[in-house]
Amino acid sequence: MKPLNFSNKWIKTVIHLIIWVIIFTLPFILYQNNDHPRHQLTDSEMNLFRYIAIGTDFLWVAAFYLNAFVLMPRLAQKKNITLYFFSVIVLFLGCIFLHFLLFVFVVDGHAFSFINAVQFNMAPFLLSVAISSIWQMWTEKQQAEKWMMQKHQETLKTELSFLRSQISPHFVLNVLNNIVALVRMKSENLEPTVMKLSALMQYMLYETNEEKVQLKSETEYLQSYIDLQQQRFGKKLQLHTDISTDNDWYEIEPMLLIPFVENAFKHGIGLIDHPQIDISLKAGNQKLKFTVRNRYNPDSTEIKDRTSGIGLVNVKRRLKLLYGKDHDLMIVQQDGWFIVSLTLNLRT
16 A cells, blocks of 8 residues: 655645644543533633633644744754753743733633643643654654655666666677678678667667667667677578567667677677577567577687676666566576576556
């Protein structure tokens, strides 16, 4: 069950109204149960005493907010408990004095009883102070949680930005290595390869700054990367791709899928007989199913470079931070195949 948002102004207003209904009716309940000889008072005198009770209610309003916004934050929450209780006593005596002035101004012919005034006003005063203390502590807790949430969100943004900055140079390094290979082979595909790289760089520099991108843009980026790799390896590699979606307006975190494909090309070719990579992306019914399979040599003694593994480690972290329970990632190695299977819940 979702907790109430006490920062909502309507909820706060309703809660304050409930508080004041309780506090304002308490003296009348106590007065009805009092042994005061009401039969000795005339109806007009009874009305005067009611006016005094109603006027005194506004003292509890002042006591409530003075305690909540002055005494609690400046004394109690700063561990100055002795001075806080002394201030509460002074506040109560001040309320009694104002009650006395109201009594003298309204009632004529009756002596003011300090004992009766204390008995009549003690319960609503203590209730006002207690509720205002609880209210203030709860409000401080809500503000602290809100601040922590904002801090967590800022930390999350910073961490995601850092993770992206790690992935981007890694990817660019691999593509530049591809271009170097094409230059050495004096391939006719060099120019279109450079153009594709230019388009990829534009995507990385300008579109990946957004929190989400359209799935269409991400799949085009993915396909361009696959084309670049296909140009490099040619017939040496058996490459099968199947990318389809029922809605191009789905949104996804930018550069989220490329590390899996990048990893397949990096470790699925090398010292492997008949290298093969299968890439499948299906998006429909607000779900994305992405699978990357590549053959690998379990007996390979290939020495990993410094950047090896950065992509997969980072993408796991990003998935955890961004999608939480809205994703399912499985990475297995079986029968000479390295298989990555990812399922995401998508939104338009």
